[in-house]
Structures are given as C-alpha cells and as structure tokens.
Amino acid sequence: MINIFEKHQPTEMYQIVNERGEYNEAALNDLNLNNELLQNMHYWMLKGRIMDQRFLKLHRQGRIGTYGPFSGQEAAQVGSALALSKTDWVVPSYRESLVSMIHGTSLKQFLSYLKGYFGGNRPPEDAKLFPIQVIIAGQVPHAVGCAWASKLKKEDSVTTVYFGDGATSQGDFHEGLNFAAVYNVPIVFFCQNNQWAISTPFEKQTTSETIAQKAIAYGMKGVRVDGNDVLACYQVAKEAIEKARKGEGPTLIEAVTYRRESHTTADDWTKYRSQEDVDAWVKKDPIVRFERFLMNKGLLTTERKEEMVKQFEEEIEKAVKDFEGTPLPPAHETFDYVYEKPHPQLLKQREEFKNRLER
Amino acid sequence: MRKLTMIEAIREAMEQEMEKDQNVIILGEDVGVNGGVFRATDGLQKKFGEDRVFDTPLAESGIIGTAVGLAMNGMRPIAEIQFLGFIYQTMDQICAQAARMRYRSGGRFTVPMVIRSPFSGNVRSPELHSDSLEALFMHSPGLKVVIPSNPYDAKGLLISAIREEDPVLFFEPMKLYRSSREEVPEEPYEIPIGKASVIKEGEDATIATYGGTVPMVLKTAQAFQEKGINLEVIDLRTISPIDTEAIKESVDKTGRLMIVHEAVKTGGVGAEIATIVSEECLYSLAAPIVRVTGYDTPYPVQTVEDDWLPNVERITEGVENLLSYQ
Numbered sequence A: 001m002i003n004i005f006e007k008h009q010p011t012e013m014y015q016i017v018n019e020r021g022e023y024n025e026a027a028l029n030d031l032n033l034n035n036e037l038l039q040n041m042h043y044w045m046l047k048g049r050i051m052d053q054r055f056l057k058l059h060r061q062g063r064i065g066t067y068g069p070f071s072g073q074e075a076a077q078v079g080s081a082l083a084l085s086k087t088d089w090v091v092p093s094y095r096e097s098l099v100s101m102i103h104g105t106s107l108k109q110f111l112s113y114l115k116g117y118f119g120g121n122r123p124p125e126d127a128k129l130f131p132i133q134v135i136i137a138g139q140v141p142h143a144v145g146c147a148w149a150s151k152l153k154k155e156d157s158v159t160t161v162y163f164g165d166g167a168t169s170q171g172d173f174h175e176g177l178n179f180a181a182v183y184n185v186p187i188v189f190f191c192q193n194n195q196w197a198i199s200t201p202f203e204k205q206t207t208s209e210t211i212a213q214k215a216i217a218y219g220m221k222g223v224r225v226d227g228n229d230v231l232a233c234y235q236v237a238k239e240a241i242e243k244a245r246k247g248e249g250p251t252l253i254e255a256v257t258y259r260r261e262s263h264t265t266a267d268d269w270t271k272y273r274s275q276e277d278v279d280a281w282v283k284k285d286p287i288v289r290f291e292r293f294l295m296n297k298g299l300l301t302t303e304r305k306e307e308m309v310k311q312f313e314e315e316i317e318k319a320v321k322d323f324e325g326t327p328l329p330p331a332h333e334t335f336d337y338v339y340e341k342p343h344p345q346l347l348k349q350r351e352e353f354k355n356r357l358e359r
Numbered sequence B: 001m002r003k004l005t006m007i008e009a010i011r012e013a014m015e016q017e018m019e020k021d022q023n024v025i026i027l028g029e030d031v032g033v034n035g036g037v038f039r040a041t042d043g044l045q046k047k048f049g050e051d052r053v054f055d056t057p058l059a060e061s062g063i064i065g066t067a068v069g070l071a072m073n074g075m076r077p078i079a080e081i082q083f084l085g086f087i088y089q090t091m092d093q094i095c096a097q098a099a100r101m102r103y104r105s106g107g108r109f110t111v112p113m114v115i116r117s118p119f120s121g122n123v124r125s126p127e128l129h130s131d132s133l134e135a136l137f138m139h140s141p142g143l144k145v146v147i148p149s150n151p152y153d154a155k156g157l158l159i160s161a162i163r164e165e166d167p168v169l170f171f172e173p174m175k176l177y178r179s180s181r182e183e184v185p186e187e188p189y190e191i192p193i194g195k196a197s198v199i200k201e202g203e204d205a206t207i208a209t210y211g212g213t214v215p216m217v218l219k220t221a222q223a224f225q226e227k228g229i230n231l232e233v234i235d236l237r238t239i240s241p242i243d244t245e246a247i248k249e250s251v252d253k254t255g256r257l258m259i260v261h262e263a264v265k266t267g268g269v270g271a272e273i274a275t276i277v278s279e280e281c282l283y284s285l286a287a288p289i290v291r292v293t294g295y296d297t298p299y300p301v302q303t304v305e306d307d308w309l310p311n312v313e314r315i316t317e318g319v320e321n322l323l324s325y326q
C-alpha cells in the first residue's frame, strides 16, 4: 500500500507513468502488479479505442443512433474498472461504455442500446451494474443508496459511481457526497474530468482549482490522479475501494483526462475549442504512453500490437454483422415494463397498439 | 417577404428584444460560445457580450432558481433548458417558486421570465430528450405555456412571452426547427398568448392540436378534403391559459371533436379540452370525443417511437371513428 490518501493533498496530481513512458520505480514496485494484469489493462484500452472509433464510423454510416465517444479516457475507465471485483457495483453515466463492458455488458447488448432496441439498456442478469444514466448526476445519489444498502445488508460490496466534471455542478452530486459521508457508506465517486461539458470548459464550471478538493467540505478524502496514466488510476481506485471495504469511508477521485472527440455525434467541437487545445492533450494520450512503458519492459512488441488491432477489428466487425441480422424485439414490449402488471387501461392500449402493428 | 425557419425566427425574436431592452438576458447550458445545441442563440453572445448571454454551470435548478431572483430584481431572463426532459430537475423552482411569487408576495414581486426548451419526437434522440411534459405545467396556476408550430407564430409568440410580466414556458418542437421556411416579417410583432388559431376551416369535425403534430394533422385534413370531408383544424398555440372560446365555437359548429398530441394520454391536454367541452357545449356533440396521443408509457426507444406517436395513419383512423358515429 502506498497510502495515497495519507501522503497526498487533494490538489496534487498523483502519477506513476509520465507522458514519455518513464515511471516512478518505487511506486511501481509497491504496486507489485503481475504481467498478466498489465497486459489485461492494455488489452482493454486498445480494444476500447478501436471499438470507440468503429462506433463513430457506424454512426456516420447511419447504422447506429447518437453516440458519446470516450477516446482519450481509456486509462481512467480501464484502471478504475479493473480495480473492482465482480461483487462490486458499478453505476455509470453514458460515457463509460468501456467500464460497463469490463463489468459484464456484451458488445451485442451495447449495440442494441445504440440502435434503439427495446431492452438495450437492460444490464445483464449476472452483472452488478446499473443502467446507463442520461440525466447528469442523477445516478450519484442512486449509487449512494446502493452502497448504503450493501452496508445495511452487511454485504462485502463497494459501489463505484462514474460522472463527469459538468456533473459536479448539480445538486445531486453535492447531496450524494454529503449523504455518503454522513452514513459512511462504502462508495467511490469516480469523476472523469475530461475538461469539457459539451462546449463548457472546466474553468467555467467551477472556480475551484480542482474537483478533488470538494471532498474536504464533505469530510471525506479526495484525490486527484493523472487520468491518462492507467497504473495511477488503478492504484488510486484500488486503495479507495479497499478503504471503503474496510468501512473507512467514501472517497472522491478526480481523474484528469481529456475528451478527444466531440461530445456526441450530434456535436461539433470546432465551434468552441481550438486545434491546439486538442493537440496538447493528444500528446498525453493514455495508450501511447502505456505502450511505451510495456515495450520498455518487454511486455509488448509492435507485431503483437498489430495482431491485436486486427483481431479486435474482426471481432467488432463480426459482432456488428451478427447484430444487424437479429430481428427487432416486438414493439408492444414497450408496454410490458411500465408496472409489474399492466393496469386495465394500459392493457387495452397495448392490444390496440399490437393489433394496429400486426395489420 | 423573406423566409425563415422556426429556429431562425426564434433567434431573431430574442435578438430584437435584446436590442430593445437592456434587461433582457439569456442564460443556459452551452448557449454562449456554442450558440445552443440547436443554434437558437447563435451569435448572440458575440453581439451582446458575456454580460448578457451566459454559459452557466451544468445545473438546471440553479439556472431557473437564479433566473427567478434575477427577474424579481428587475431583469428579464430567458432561460434555456437544453431538452425538456431535463426540466424535471427544476420542478420546485418552476412550480413552487416562479409560479407563485406574485401570489406569495401579494403582488409586490413578479417573475417576468421565459423558459425556452426543445422537445417532441420523431428525431431519434436518446432517453429523456423527446418527452412532451407540457401538461405538468398546465397544472400549476401562475404559469403560461406556449407551444408554436411554425416560424411566424414562433417569432410573435416569443416576443409576447418576453414582454409578459408572468413566467412563460415556451416549448419548441425540435422536428419543426428546420422542417420548413415560411414568410416572417422583419420587424418585431406580438401574437397574443392565450389565443388559438383556426388554421383550416371546416364543418364536419374539429381537430384540436398543437406543436409537433400540427403539420401531420393538417396533411390528414387535406387528404379528407379531397374526399369531400371538411375538417376544421385548430392550432392551440397556448395550452395554458387555453382558448376555451375557440374550442367551444368550433365544436358548436361541427359537433365532433378529436384531440391530437404527442404527450401521454392520461391527465393530458386532451383530457382538459374534453372536460371543457363537456362543461361548455356537451349538447353540441354528435359523437364521443376521440383522442389520438402518446400511450401511457415512458417515451419509447427510437425503433418504436414512430408507431407510438400520433402519425397520419392513427389520425386518419381517429377521424374515421369520429365520423362513423351517427
């Protein structure tokens, strides 16, 4: 244990591997990661990037609906998600597709969400995963309640909730943090500060220097981590999760990263930010950095990487093709999940709807 | 006359009112540099400065709550809620605060604020981006609710809304933002809030509607016209206060009424209109009232929405039912 929470101020940025792939030897030794985990981190980050770029292309071809890309944020998502156990809960927003996949959502399920199929936002039965939240910060109090329930039921489960920098302006964020601290629930608040909330830059969102420092006001630990450094994200998340598991309180993590693409496929970043802004962050790319590190350690070769890219592209292509062959679920299912049992008026509407579509 | 889309007409109304009155300001998410996600406020920050067009932090309750205070102290804020589905975040500030400030303070304070918000479906948007929530506000005394269906009305109604002394909710059907270009006068003009417009005259039956369903209702009525059936179409334009007179006058003439809206059926605008008719002119009716609306479920996913919403097929069937009753 490095014990980040004792040694670092919330305003200091914690980092293990820098932009050039150089690393903090002591911190790394302390982490004591096996090669398999390192390769798994790389596997998910690279797969995530390829998937994300592929989805953008599918949108341009009119094959999926609005899509919110996460390119640039792979380290924050993979580092934190791999620090979780399967028995831990994940409560995502719309930006954490990669976290949801690591925690159990299939590519097929995600495609059905993107294509607007009924049931597309139904998390798999065996995954401790909440559905994708569209309302900014709405999921934060839910996550606190979820963690609170684990505590009341005396279950060994920690909840991690994901949200963005913009979400920290909402009342739900502040109310959620306060409840979590008051009831000392086992939760980790994982904020991906990607510098932008659509067109609104971080400086216009808050005058706090950091998001991490907001934790102090609620009497909890806050830590700022380099969100493009997968090892640092993993380390910080791991310590926060273990702390929560031991009943030692909630944590607010601010992962400093960057949204490389537009907000969604309905947005155009050239309206509000400069190419220089983007270029400066592209230099800090999480995957390039980690690959340098792995290659230095002899854990990755260029040939191996090319193989992986090819394999992921094929896998995704196949999943998309397979999915496009599946029939739409019957439209009248839209009436089946409003209540446990539809009331008589609703049943009547369902019949009318179904008959009309079957004519 | 030059022609504008609805979004251009909305933008122009704000621009002209800001020129006329220094106290008119705009606040909302992404309304400044980005000019709004639909470009309704495009160029306005550039023209009027950062002290009149504000990119706010991401907090709807904060936007409306501060707009109430701004309005109570002499400003005339136009607040944008990026999509109507996010207005749930602000229910207290709208219904429990803005709506009753005049009443609470015995007339000492008013809240001359406009809340603009895009809504309505058929545009394949994500969850909570297409919901029609207008009926929630119809149920709050103190508020006015305006929903335009074309560029000309949009400009005149928005100007009236900005000049109003009471809070006005102004809901804009996204699918109509750029669907047509129509003649819009260059000079500012007002269209009175609370007045419906008969957009097609007829004597066989009345269809009352508003917002996103207006064009498809008109199209259906024209198809019936070719078969010799003359339908009267009323575009309500304001749903609170509702134009009781216009509804009564039309139903007295036609004896048949159908109501079309995207919002869910139960407790909706249609239910209110049907009650008004039963109170005001029940004996004019020759047939039961028909409603063609969204179903009583949450707004559905993209692959289901076109079947779930009113469409030409459903409206046609509704008219046939309405006329078949002898």
Ligand SMILES: Cc1ncc(C[n+]2csc(CCOP(=O)(O)OP(=O)(O)O)c2C)c(N)n1
Binding pocket: A095, A134, A135, A136, A163, A164, A165, A166, A167, A168, A194, A196, A197, A198, A259, A263, B029, B058, B060, B082, B086, B089
């Ligand atoms: C309550 C609410 N308000 C507004 C929106 C529209 N909206 C969607 S994403 C977004 C920006 C969110 O920024 P941030 O929290 O930083 O997350 P990011 O998109 O950067 O991951 C906005 C304003 C929404 N979905 N919900």
Ligand SMILES: [Mg+2]
Binding pocket: A164, A165, A166, A192, A193, A194, A195, A196, A197, A198
């Ligand atoms: Mg952000």
